Each structure stands twice: as C-alpha cells, then as structure tokens.
Amino acid sequence: MNDWKTLAPVLLESVGETIYMVAVSLAISGVVGLVIGAALYATRPGNLFANRVVFSVMNVVINVVRPIPFIIFLTAVAPVTRAVAGTTLGTEAAIVPITIMASVVIARVVEQNLVAVDAGTVEAARAVGAKRVSVLFGVVIPEALAPLILGYTFMFIAVVDMSAMAGYIGGGGLGNFAIIYGYQQFNAGATWITVAIIVVIVQSGQLLGNWLAQRVLRR
Amino acid sequence: MPAVIEFDDVTKSFASDRRSAPTVAVDDVTLRVNTGSIVGVIGYSGAGKSTLVRLINGLEHPTSGTVNVLGVDVGRASESELRGLRGRVGMIFQQFNLFNSRTVRANVAYPLKVAGWKKADRDRRVDELLRFVGISDKANQYPRRLSGGQKQRVGIARAIATDPEILLADEATSALDPQTTAEVLDLLREVNRRLGITIVVITHQISIVHELCDEVVVMDGGRVVDSGDTYRVFAHPRADLTRRFVAAVTQGVPSGDVLTSLAAGGGTLLSVEINEFTSEDVSAVFHRHGARHSVVYGGVTDVLGRQIGTLTYRVRVDGAADAAAGSATDAAIDRIVAELAAHTEVHRPEAAVKKEVAS
Structure with missing residues (x-):
C-alpha cells in the first residue's frame, strides 16, 4: 500500500493530465464538431446548402462511428493515433481518439440544436440579401446559442468520461490513477477520492454551462 | 405606370417525394404590379399566395415562365444578383421572424450591415427608422420583450432599412389583434405614401384588402381567378371565390x-x-x-x-x-x-x- 505522502503528488499530476486531455480534445472537437454539425444542418434537404449526397455521406459516417463503445474505439483507431501522435500510449495519444469521437458526437448535438432554429428567422436573413454562409454563422448559430452552450456542457462531461476510460490504454489522468492505485491495489480510498474529484470537475462544468446559458436566455 | 413586378405564365411546382406527382403551388400566373401601388393577394391557405410572394424576391424559383422584378429576371439571376435584388425588396412576416439573439437596434441594422454600410451611417439610419415606426424607446430591448405590434414595427423598420423599392408583407397582421392591425395598416400606408414604396400584401382577410389595397389579385388553387382595381373586383366579382369573400363580410x-x-x-x-x-x-x-x-x-x-x-x-x-x-x-x-x-x-x-x- 502506498501512503498518501507518495500518492498525493501522483494524484495532483493525474488531475493535471485529465484537465489537459479534456481541454485540448474539447477545444479541437468543439470547433470540428461545430463545422461538421453546421454542415449537416445546412446540407439537409430544403436547407441553405441542401445537398443530398454530402448530407447522406456525413450522416452515415457519424452513425457508424457514434455507437462504437469508446473503450473499443480507443484500440480500433490505434493506427490513426500512431500516425498522428507517434505513439498509442500516454496522454497525447489519448487525445486523438477522444477528439475524433467527441467531434462526431458534437456534430450531432450541434445539428440537432440548429434544426430547432425557426426557419422563418433564416428566411428573414436571406430576404435581406445575406450570404448563405453568413446566415449560417451570423444568424443560425447565434439564435441557437443557449441550447448550444448546454450541448457543449453535456459534451464536456462526456469528454471527462472518455478521458477516464483512456486511462485503460495508459492515457494517464484520473482514470489511470483510479485503475492503478485504486482498483489494482485494492485501495478504496484512492478510488473514492478520484470519484470525488471527477464529481467536482463535472459539477463545476455543469454550473458554468447553466450560468452561461441562463445569461444568454435571459435576453 | 411602369410595372415593377411582372409575372408571365409563371408556374411553380414542388416535388413532394419521388413517387407522387409534384404539387403545383402557383399555376400559370400572369400579373403586373405598378410602381407605387398597394396590391393585395388574397386567397385561402394553400392557394399559393406565400409561394407567389417568395417568387418575387427569389426565395423560390419559377418552374416555368418568367418573373421580372425591378428589371431582374429572377429565374435566371445568379445568387449574387438575387442578393442585390433582395436589398431592393423588403419583406415582413406573419410571425415577425426577428432575430431573438439581437437587440431591436441590431435587428434593424442587420440589412444595413449586409449591404455594407459603415457603423456611423448605420447608427444614424437605425435611429431614423426607429423614429419612423415609433419605437425609439425600445432600441436596446430584445425582441422577446416586445408585444406583437411592436415586433411588427421592428419587422417593418428592418424591411425598409435599405430603402427598398418594394415591400412584401406576408400575412403581416394575421397574428395581431384588431386594434394593432389597424395601427400596422396605418404604418404600411405611411410607408407607401411617404416613402413611395410599392407594397404587395398577402392576406386571407378581405378587410385588409378593403382598407389598404388599390388593386387585388384573388388566388384559388394556385391560379389567379380575379384581379384588378379593388373596388371593381369586389363590386363586380368575376369568380365564385371573390363572391364568397364578399359574402363573408356582407x-x-x-x-x-x-x-x-x-x-x-x-x-x-x-x-x-x-x-x-x-x-x-x-x-x-x-x-x-x-x-x-x-x-x-x-x-x-x-x-x-x-x-x-x-x-x-x-x-x-x-x-x-x-x-x-x-x-x-x-x-x-x-x-x-x-x-x-x-x-x-x-x-x-x-x-x-x-x-x-x-x-
């Protein structure tokens, strides 16, 4: 059994790794997912850039990737991970599969929230002669801002969850810590403190998201 | 009087899905709208009025026939030509369609921004427009906080921001109570008389046509069944539908x-x-x-x-x-x-x- 004097620095480092993984993968997938989601919305039949072929291809790709259990996906995309990060082990390597999966899920979340924007608002923007791209990014996305913030909050939590699983393939972070020091060394204390820290991270994210969404909604 | 809108044998059909026959929304319509007039397009829902009005600013393209608006052939115009045309044709809507994420001021400024106006010019123009429609005090509010009548005033200010030659009103008063409707109709009359903007009003309410329109087009099943001077059309109806509209009020x-x-x-x-x-x-x-x-x-x-x-x-x-x-x-x-x-x-x-x- 490790005593807390030696564990504490490791735990602290794990928290840092988790935050790093979540921040980097959420930042990249947030942008990529937004673009793919906006493209999905825009290419839907009857929408701004209606294109049945492009829409169907993206739709199928997302439907194929999304249901794969993340723990399996982690190993399945190992060749991609190696190509991008140069290794399949460690925090950097974990960011690759997390980013891919999160992009796909965020694309769906974005699409769903954009679809809910009143078509009349889009028509009003087009009727004053706005370019379709600026209608999409200047009107549709701002109109959906509050639900988008909540969607991204949801995704923050999902990414924290994914990052914990990445611990299994040596991705580092709190998941890794809980497995090595909690599960494998029968140290319930280490497990519980990990749980507590994750709960705090998730709760903080949720509170921030709710607060931001409220601010946007209140106008 | 020169025509600002000319429809020649215009048909618009929509393919509902690949198996069934397409729905014909506008069926072989020929009409002229003269500069400076207020024209009412009246018909029951599904008569093709909304499609007709969207053919004017190119939100829909004709399946056949030609639509000429302010000298632009809408069916053949490029996307950028259409954008140019839309700056000269304003539009207001039944559900107002304001941008809820923007203030009243930003809503009205939007078309100006699209048209590439400078910030200072935009601000001056927005002030002027808000004064014209009578809601200067609401400039920094968000649309959600406004009443229906106020929202439509914002809609009108936004629609006439770039000083268009034509204003399209798609059931613009249908969501308003009678008192507010009267106020909005007064405002539309002002827009027509003071600014010289030609107005095309889409409605299913004969009273709107009676109070506002110099000319009327009666639509039924995508076709124009009666049209001309408003008094002539209603005093001497040529179509059963016109007679029914008159009978509904008299x-x-x-x-x-x-x-x-x-x-x-x-x-x-x-x-x-x-x-x-x-x-x-x-x-x-x-x-x-x-x-x-x-x-x-x-x-x-x-x-x-x-x-x-x-x-x-x-x-x-x-x-x-x-x-x-x-x-x-x-x-x-x-x-x-x-x-x-x-x-x-x-x-x-x-x-x-x-x-x-x-x-």
Whole structure:
C-alpha cells in the first residue's frame, strides 16, 4: 500500500493530465464538431446548402462511428493515433481518439440544436440579401446559442468520461490513477477520492454551462 | 405606370417525394404590379399566395415562365444578383421572424450591415427608422420583450432599412389583434405614401384588402381567378371565390333556414347587389313603383371609401283587393326587377328555392 505522502503528488499530476486531455480534445472537437454539425444542418434537404449526397455521406459516417463503445474505439483507431501522435500510449495519444469521437458526437448535438432554429428567422436573413454562409454563422448559430452552450456542457462531461476510460490504454489522468492505485491495489480510498474529484470537475462544468446559458436566455 | 413586378405564365411546382406527382403551388400566373401601388393577394391557405410572394424576391424559383422584378429576371439571376435584388425588396412576416439573439437596434441594422454600410451611417439610419415606426424607446430591448405590434414595427423598420423599392408583407397582421392591425395598416400606408414604396400584401382577410389595397389579385388553387382595381373586383366579382369573400363580410344572398324564416314574413324578397348603384338608388326605384320596402338581411362594407355588398329587401306592392291582385303584384314586382337589373345584379332567393322544390 502506498501512503498518501507518495500518492498525493501522483494524484495532483493525474488531475493535471485529465484537465489537459479534456481541454485540448474539447477545444479541437468543439470547433470540428461545430463545422461538421453546421454542415449537416445546412446540407439537409430544403436547407441553405441542401445537398443530398454530402448530407447522406456525413450522416452515415457519424452513425457508424457514434455507437462504437469508446473503450473499443480507443484500440480500433490505434493506427490513426500512431500516425498522428507517434505513439498509442500516454496522454497525447489519448487525445486523438477522444477528439475524433467527441467531434462526431458534437456534430450531432450541434445539428440537432440548429434544426430547432425557426426557419422563418433564416428566411428573414436571406430576404435581406445575406450570404448563405453568413446566415449560417451570423444568424443560425447565434439564435441557437443557449441550447448550444448546454450541448457543449453535456459534451464536456462526456469528454471527462472518455478521458477516464483512456486511462485503460495508459492515457494517464484520473482514470489511470483510479485503475492503478485504486482498483489494482485494492485501495478504496484512492478510488473514492478520484470519484470525488471527477464529481467536482463535472459539477463545476455543469454550473458554468447553466450560468452561461441562463445569461444568454435571459435576453 | 411602369410595372415593377411582372409575372408571365409563371408556374411553380414542388416535388413532394419521388413517387407522387409534384404539387403545383402557383399555376400559370400572369400579373403586373405598378410602381407605387398597394396590391393585395388574397386567397385561402394553400392557394399559393406565400409561394407567389417568395417568387418575387427569389426565395423560390419559377418552374416555368418568367418573373421580372425591378428589371431582374429572377429565374435566371445568379445568387449574387438575387442578393442585390433582395436589398431592393423588403419583406415582413406573419410571425415577425426577428432575430431573438439581437437587440431591436441590431435587428434593424442587420440589412444595413449586409449591404455594407459603415457603423456611423448605420447608427444614424437605425435611429431614423426607429423614429419612423415609433419605437425609439425600445432600441436596446430584445425582441422577446416586445408585444406583437411592436415586433411588427421592428419587422417593418428592418424591411425598409435599405430603402427598398418594394415591400412584401406576408400575412403581416394575421397574428395581431384588431386594434394593432389597424395601427400596422396605418404604418404600411405611411410607408407607401411617404416613402413611395410599392407594397404587395398577402392576406386571407378581405378587410385588409378593403382598407389598404388599390388593386387585388384573388388566388384559388394556385391560379389567379380575379384581379384588378379593388373596388371593381369586389363590386363586380368575376369568380365564385371573390363572391364568397364578399359574402363573408356582407352576408350575401339568404339561403337555408334564414331564407325559410324570411319567406314566412310575407311580401317578396329581392336581393340586390350594391355597388356604384347605391342603396339610395335602389330605394328610389322602389319609390317610383310605389312599393313599400325594408331591408331584412345582408350588409354593405366599405372599400376604399365606397360601398359594396348585397341587401335583401322585403317588398310589398299594394294591389287591388280582388282575385287579380296576386298577378297584378307579380307584374309590379317584375317591372321593379327589370329596372333594377338594368343597373345591377338582382336575385329572387325564394324563386331559387321554389325552382329546386319543383324539379
């Protein structure tokens, strides 16, 4: 059994790794997912850039990737991970599969929230002669801002969850810590403190998201 | 007067799905809208009015025929030409379609931004527009906080921001109460008179057309069934649908139970269409023939200051009190009908019922 004097620095480092993984993968997938989601919305039949072929291809790709259990996906995309990060082990390597999966899920979340924007608002923007791209990014996305913030909050939590699983393939972070020091060394204390820290991270994210969404909604 | 909007044999159909036949929303429509006029397009929902108005600013493209707006061939124009055209054609909507994520000021400034106006010019123009529509005090509010009438004022300010030549109003007052509707109609009249903007109003409410429009287009099943000067169209309807629209506000010719109970009251019922031939003219005819008369059914309505409608009179002609009285009365009534018919439409609603019973 490790005593807390030696564990504490490791735990602290794990928290840092988790935050790093979540921040980097959420930042990249947030942008990529937004673009793919906006493209999905825009290419839907009857929408701004209606294109049945492009829409169907993206739709199928997302439907194929999304249901794969993340723990399996982690190993399945190992060749991609190696190509991008140069290794399949460690925090950097974990960011690759997390980013891919999160992009796909965020694309769906974005699409769903954009679809809910009143078509009349889009028509009003087009009727004053706005370019379709600026209608999409200047009107549709701002109109959906509050639900988008909540969607991204949801995704923050999902990414924290994914990052914990990445611990299994040596991705580092709190998941890794809980497995090595909690599960494998029968140290319930280490497990519980990990749980507590994750709960705090998730709760903080949720509170921030709710607060931001409220601010946007209140106008 | 030059036409700002010209439709020639325009058809627009939508493919609902690949198997079923396409739906024809606008069917072989030819029409002209003159500069400076207010034209009403009236019809029930599904008549193709909304599609028609969207063909004007190129939100829809004609399947066949040509749409020419301000010299732009909408069906053949490129996307950027259409954007240019849309800066010259404003549009307001039934549900206002304001940007909820922007303040009133930013809503009105949006078309100016799209048109590439500088910030200072935009601010000045927005102030001017908000003053014009009477909501300067709401400039920094978000649309959600406004009443329906205020929202439509913002909609109008946004639609006329770039000083367009045409304003399209798609059921712009249908979501408003009567008082607010009257205010918005006043504002539209101002837009037309003071700014010289041609207005195309889409509506299913005949009262809007009566109060606002110089000209009217009646649509049914995608086709134009009647069109022209508003008074002419409603005073002398050429289509059944026009007659039904008029009857909806003026009751028309009595039938059914109403007719049965009216007929039980005695005398002879005559339904007379009121147009240039006014109710005073009708009374004068009755007087000349010594007939007592009273209005028992119907109504008239005002179309841009003139009356139209249908009035049903109970007419009694006092004949000699002998056996020949009945036929003498009939002869007198026939003479009255003949004289009225020389000026306007006359119906004998009872006769129609008797004919039905006989056959």
